[in-house]
Amino acid sequence: MPIASEPAAESVPEYAAWRKGVAGVLAKARRVEIAELPEEPEHLLAETTYDGLTVAPLYTRRDELPEQPLPGAFPFVRGRDATRDVHRGWYVTAPVTSSDAAAANREILFGLENGHSAAWIATGERGVPVEQLPTALAGLLFELAPLTVSAGPAVGAAATRIFAVLDEYKTPDRAAITVALGAAPLTSRFAGVDDAGLPETLILADQAIAREETIRAITVDGTVFHDAGASDAQELGAAVAAGLEYLRALSPGRDIADVLGQLEFRYAATDDQFATIAKFRAARQLWARVAHVCGAPAFGDAPQHAVTSAAMMTQRDPWVNLLRTTLAAFGAGVGGADTVTVLPFDSALPVGELGVSKSFSDRMARNTQLLLLEESRLGHVQDPGAGSWYVEDLTAALADKAWEFMRELEAAGGYTAALDSGLLAERIAETHAARDADVAHRKTAVTGVNEFPNLAEKPLSEAARDSGLSTRYGAAFEELRNRSDAYLAANGARPKALLVPLGTVAEHNVRVTFIANLLASGGIESVNPGPLDVDGIAAAATESGAAIAVLCGSDKRYGTEAGGAVEALRAAGVGTVLLAGAAKAVADLSETQRPDGYLAAKIDAVAALSGLLEKVGA
Template sequence: MTAGENPVDPSLAQAYDRWTKAAAGVLAKSARTTPEELPEPPEAMLATPTRDGVTVRPLYTRKDEVAEQGVPGEFPFVRGADPARDVTQGWRVTERFGDLADDADAVAINESILEAAANGTSGLWLAVGANLAADDLAVVLRGVYLDLMPVTIDGGADGAAAARAFLDVLAAAPAAPEQAPTTAATTHSLGLSPYTAAFSGRASASAAQATELAVAAPAGVRAFRVDGTDFAQAGASNAQELGLIVAVALAHVRDAVAAGLDTAAALNQVTFAVSIADDQFAGIAKLRALRTLWSRVADVLGASEAGAAITHAVTDLAMFSQRDPWVNMLRSTVAAFGAGVGGADQVTVHTFDAAIPVDQRTSRSPFTRRIARNTQLLLLEESNLGRVLDPAGGSWYVESLTSDLAAAAWTVFTDVERQGGYSAALDGGAVASIVAESLAARDEAVAHRTAPVTGVSEFPNLGEPTRSEGSARTTDLPTASPALARVARRFEELRDRADAAENRPQILMLPLGPVAEHNGRTTFIANLLAAGGIDAINPGPLSPADVADAVANNPHVVAVLCGTKARYADDGGAAAAAAREAGVGRLLVAGPEREWTADEPVDGHLKVGIDAVAVLTDLLEATAPTASTGV
């Protein structure tokens, strides 16, 4: 049963109808029309569609109630995988080690781990490769209680060797005086993700190696890490990421069964990595929807008791900006909130400078790691988010969003299955095609600033340090896949290009009338231009007679008239003529075309809803022709 399918109490339906009529009256008034002329239903004007085709409605009531979802740790596991989670600890604060500058060698990494554990870290994610060899794992994990602290291995191309080395360390670890039972929170992961890596281009062990290790894995260890971040970083929507990782997980289960495991044992070799961004309700619903989907798969396979999805939520690297990176702390806080409330078993918050190339970072990793760790600890220790399991459960909105997102993801999953399963869909290009389509839609929304990026496309800071040209498109980052396409990258490419010019590009604003009239438009233009690295010069309030002097004192190729519709009608034509006569080669107007009624022609309009990336690229060509191209 999906949201909205429950029988509706007649009195509730009548109350909802009354609300609908009242809302229609308000909407009609604001639109200067009548309720009868509004679309049906009128409240659709207040609804928000997502990239997954899910509609977020303005109001949720008891008519959206869904069936009871059970309790945490029991089928269908919507409310959590772990029936025995320690609510005094909450989810595991999982920190990554092995690929930052301070991770110089095994001894240094071990010291960092022990210090982090003493300061709140309760899970480890180890990058085996550049700074950490598989043979060093015994040193790195010295002093770590492996029955209490879950470890995830990221071994890249050496994943199989790293997994075997970890299993050796685990087997040699001294037995605890009192062995703690393995739970969803303490399950180790060998981190083998060959199928998702095959999409993103990450180095990985082979599927055959992963299956061999899954068959031999001891209790408390799972071999397959189905990594949704490979899809999310490339631009997949939430439903696409969920549908694809369920398809990948099923492919692993089939491999393991073919290798000799029974269905329940094969299911118990899977863990999921899920990308969580800064839409808190989407993050909550995403994790709940994944557990819904995986329990359904397990039920169809005849092993419903093994259908608990163990989840490692990772803050979405694609949402991180290089410009104004401090804002990433806020994005991470919202994402961590969604992950925690959504019931993730482990959560990793990337450092706020995670999108910046390592050699350009100005903050030391102990500081950035501490901020990332404390983001979670504040939510756990001060906000007490871990003390209630599935606190969003029962919310009409969250339950409806969970159900709708699960239905959208199930469509993605079944489409993949109809093509012969994940490997066939990947080889045939279907996976790349749907993710590319989602990325294009996301990029278009960002370019038109309907999906704003604070500190980048909105409220940028031109005074911050510059980045090396080409930084915006780099994928050479810890935890990044070669398919990484960050949300902010296209605006940041413009900023890199403007910074590379000999002199910062400038455009002259020509504010007409008093400040009270033009301030909204000059602020809009200054922010729009700054998003492309262009400095907006504001000479102050002008009359048409002042325009020539303003242009003479600030000679620029491009100028923008800024005023109200009424001011354009009174002074726009004279001001435009004065600007042309004074030498302005390209004259733009702040505001829509319908507001410009003067006979004097202009060269374009800067308004809400334009393709800002395209417009700013064009303006950079006009104002900084010597800056290198490549946007």
């Protein structure tokens, strides 16, 4: 909350001067008088997240919140471990999914020798056969490298094998051995993935509690909500609701401290670095509050495992994913995640699609974290975002909104009831639809997909076109590109459109650039002959053979030249003539001189481009 003694903005000379500057820039950009702007014009620069949270353009001491306790103390906003080794930072890990035990063992040990500090192995139907787990784990120093397991329905059998391995393992400090068995019946059910049942998970938790090692049986996997399209608050709120369901199932007859010690959380980290920082800080605050309500605040420090978002990854221009995952890992690290996994940059594509080996992709993912830890030394400071007015405000606001969503699920009867009734899926689907609309209207940029696409990149294989997460942010545009690839394969060239610049470069350049970028995002190649007279326009149309043409110029130029250009294009056989801009620019033209449609900044680009592809037979 704001500090009560903080003076009003109007009485602070620096803030008043900044506000005046903002008003001047906005008035010029909007072509209005300063007096026509709101009293607080800076609010026009604010952004609203999918959770309805407002991100202001400037934060000052007026936004300052009370300082949170140090790491290791309730409510753990600043971190769960007061004595974390700053030279190690967070744990670096990656999933090992090989079905061959010897190969999996080599991969685990190679990773640990080359920068990993934790191991994550899949077993059962997801990886190494359960009976071969001892071979896969041979040589692992359990007290130095925490182990995470993904076993699905085989988690009980996997735990038995792991416990047998641990019984033979000699170490004076058994509590230093950390294992996450990964049972996730509640969140796996949301994702439609087979997992252990809840009764089996409770038995597994009892077995874990009885052991000397630090073993957590349950993983609350929030990434399944994120991958389905959830906002940050929805991901956190649903995860906390699932965690509460586990607590209720486990609590009878068990000590609450032991029960809380059986859960860890997994969340997605995205390339929105500040949102990611706030997410992990808010997540700890939320679970600490649950532990406090349960009467055990000191045990509300469940570990966090960050996995870079699968939904943000792209199949097109996938090398950009290297930058996305770097930002995501940065956000998770600064946010205080205990373990971080960076997905390979080509994880949305079949192995080998780009002509690079799996070992190369894995090395890039591993080195992304090592660069942050070893060269940027990001782990040398605990909670470096603390004290930032923006980060603290966003953390608090996100925690409040996530708690509100959790309470909505609780009011519906709890996590399972909300899942069964469809409420949880419905709420997430609403956010998914809103994000899809923003991407389709290019309000939200996906670099290399709906903005700055590389139309010259190699077409994807059929296997690649049929793979990947359907809720990836750029999926709708990438489907358009798939149609363009199919057209290219069938016709030897991509769908194309003729650009018709009108007037001087100063008049048409902005719209020519905009249209070329827009068309390319749908897999349509632009042909630009440069400014021409009416006869030249007709000749260019005939030469290009394009069935689509787009006029590009200033509104003023449209008033004098668009009509003639439209007639010339139609006479040359162009079936669809469009105009870059709004219909009002040619409102005075006759019906026969008006274009067939308009391509402006706020259109549904997916729908518009899909229609154009249909017109050319793609």
